[in-house]
Amino acid sequence: MQFDQRNKSVYDIMKRAQSVLLVSHRGPDGDTIGATSALRRWCEREGIAVVNFCTDPLPQKYLFLAGTEKYVSDPAVFDDGKHDVVVVCDCGDSRFAGIDSHIDSLKKRATVINFDHHPTNEGYGHLNIIDAAASSTCELVYRFFVDNQVEICRDMATSLLTGLLTDTGNFSNPATTRDAIEAASGLLKSGARMHDVGRNLFRNKSVGSLRLWGAVLARLKYDEKLGVASTVILADDLNEETTDEHVEGVSNFLNTFLDADVIMVLREMPDGQVRGSLRSVEGVDVSRVAKLMGGGGHCKAAGFSMAGRIVEETDVWRVERT
Numbered sequence: 001m002q003f004d005q006r007n008k009s010v011y012d013i014m015k016r017a018q019s020v021l022l023v024s025h026r027g028p029d030g031d032t033i034g035a036t037s038a039l040r041r042w043c044e045r046e047g048i049a050v051v052n053f054c055t056d057p058l059p060q061k062y063l064f065l066a067g068t069e070k071y072v073s074d075p076a077v078f079d080d081g082k083h084d085v086v087v088v089c090d091c092g093d094s095r096f097a098g099i100d101s102h103i104d105s106l107k108k109r110a111t112v113i114n115f116d117h118h119p120t121n122e123g124y125g126h127l128n129i130i131d132a133a134a135s136s137t138c139e140l141v142y143r144f145f146v147d148n149q150v151e152i153c154r155d156m157a158t159s160l161l162t163g164l165l166t167d168t169g170n171f172s173n174p175a176t177t178r179d180a181i182e183a184a185s186g187l188l189k190s191g192a193r194m195h196d197v198g199r200n201l202f203r204n205k206s207v208g209s210l211r212l213w214g215a216v217l218a219r220l221k222y223d224e225k226l227g228v229a230s231t232v233i234l235a236d237d238l239n240e241e242t243t244d245e246h247v248e249g250v251s252n253f254l255n256t257f258l259d260a261d262v263i264m265v266l267r268e269m270p271d272g273q274v275r276g277s278l279r280s281v282e283g284v285d286v287s288r289v290a291k292l293m294g295g296g297g298h299c300k301a302a303g304f305s306m307a308g309r310i311v312e313e314t315d316v317w318r319v320e321r322t
């Protein structure tokens with residue numbers, strides 16, 4: 001990993017800050033939370049005032065990471081005039097960060113810094129540390145600490161390792177680069193609590209969620225000609241015991257274990273919408289399919305949402321627009 005001069009500039013700006021606002025993206029995952037949690041810990045240690053913002057509440061499984069109990073979702077933090085530095089982590093654009101209506105005024109009052117690895121990043125910050133070749137934003141934050149000779153404590157290491165494991169699918173997907181493994185190795189040397197990460201992130205399924213997964217897996221259909229595997233999550237699958245968080249991960253599970261070109265999970269929402277999640281293994285650009293349905297995303301992972309009803313056919317589930 002090569003020294004990056006931009007990391008030095010960001011360090012100087014943050015060290016001089018009166019107050020830093022750290023922003024995670026909507027529907028927060030282990031990468032955006034890991035990165036902002038590690039940066040928060042460092043700010044606290046340096047005596048820099050710090051606030052973490054995320055539009056959506058953090059999923060329960062990440063609450064073992066340092067400082068996550070202090071995250072706020074009240075957009076009033078953008079107007080309180082306190083923060084002179086805003087650091088946005090893992091967000092390709094300001095809408096995804098939930099700050100699109102604040103970004104222009106923020107940029108006049110504060111220095112906006114952006115750590116990200118999405119190839120589509122618009123570079124909306126004053127300083128943008130964007131590297132599409134990086135496995136995760138946590139890898140970039142790790143490099144930020146290393147380049148500035150910041151001592152990484154156990155808490156920071158645990159947070160950053162969480163992001164690395166999230167975005168590399170436990171070192172199994174193509175984001176698993178030499179640099180990613182090198183960063184993980186450095187984090188383990190700093191005392192990252194690997195066991196805690198495993199227990200909280202992966203061995204966390206309740207009997208209720210696995211039963212729900214069982215129902216969803218039993219509906220799996222495979223169209224050999226199209227190479228499309230599809231299944232559905234029905235509104236009735238969810239009750240008081242099974243919530244959104246139980247459903248999460250079914251697509252990832254199929255993507256990891258099923259050999260199909262495209263995996264589509266349709267979900268019946270209570271408001272009459274159907275939400276679709278599309279994954280492809282190789283060579284198929286699912287974002288084009290998603291765009292046809294009024295959605296978007298990446299080559300290998302995309303989604304859409306439309307008013308419709310789910311129709312069952314022999315080899316495939318499909319949506320009929322209503």
Ligand SMILES: [Mn+2]
Nearest residue numbers: 031090136137
């Ligand atoms: Mn990420």
